Amino acid sequence: MIRPLDPVADRAAVWAFWDRCRDFSEMERGLTDHERQTEGFFHDAPPDADAAKRMRLGYFQDDRLVGVASVDFGFPEAEDGYIGLLAFAEDVRGGGLGPKVLAHIEAEARPRGAKRLYVGVLIANVKGRAFWEREGFAAALPPREITIGAKTQLAQRLVKELA
Numbered sequence: 641m642i643r644p645l646d647p648v649a650d651r652a653a654v655w656a657f658w659d660r661c662r663d664f665s666e667m668e669r670g671l672t673d674h675e676r677q678t679e680g681f682f683h684d685a686p687p688d689a690d691a692a693k694r695m696r697l698g699y700f701q702d703d704r705l706v707g708v709a710s711v712d713f714g715f716p717e718a719e720d721g722y723i724g725l726l727a728f729a730e731d732v733r734g735g736g737l738g739p740k741v742l743a744h745i746e747a748e749a750r751p752r753g754a755k756r757l758y759v760g761v762l763i764a765n766v767k768g769r770a771f772w773e774r775e776g777f778a779a780a781l782p783p784r785e786i787t788i789g790a791k792t793q794l795a796q797r798l799v800k801e802l803a
Contacts, residue, residue, distance in 0.1 A: 673789065707729070722757070756801055760798075779796060
């Protein structure tokens with residue numbers, strides 16, 4: 641089940657989720673920092689993003705949070721959506737949840753006025769990049785150096801036109 645996540649009611653579930661995707665956290669930021677990741681998931685947003693259109697989603701199997709997504713609107717341009725995070729617990733990856741959650745995001749993005757969806761992908765995240773490319777995303781900008789947590793590495797922004 642996919643549903644919006646509340647920063648108060650779902651805080652503990654999101655905090656616990658980071659244990660189930662430690663490999664991603666360590667690849668992304670060099671460490672797992674549950675407090676910073678939870679706070680960032682709920683409150684970080686790109687510049688000029690429209691807070692009223694923000695989506696913070698969770699994918700639940702039974703009562704267990706196994707996937708999270710953050711999407712903001714109005715970045716990089718007014719008619720764009722930006723997927724800041726789509727992550728799944730290690731034990732459910734490869735089970736078809738990514739396309740399901742992405743389809744949900746796309747369906748919700750259109751009524752919010754999005755004509756395109758963007759995502760940033762770490763060059764080191766080879767499987768993640770392959771997923772986005774299979775789903776129709778293509779390079780929008782050349783790779784650039786970014787710092788997240790304790791790690792500096794290359795990332796690239798990808799884009800998909802919404803029909």
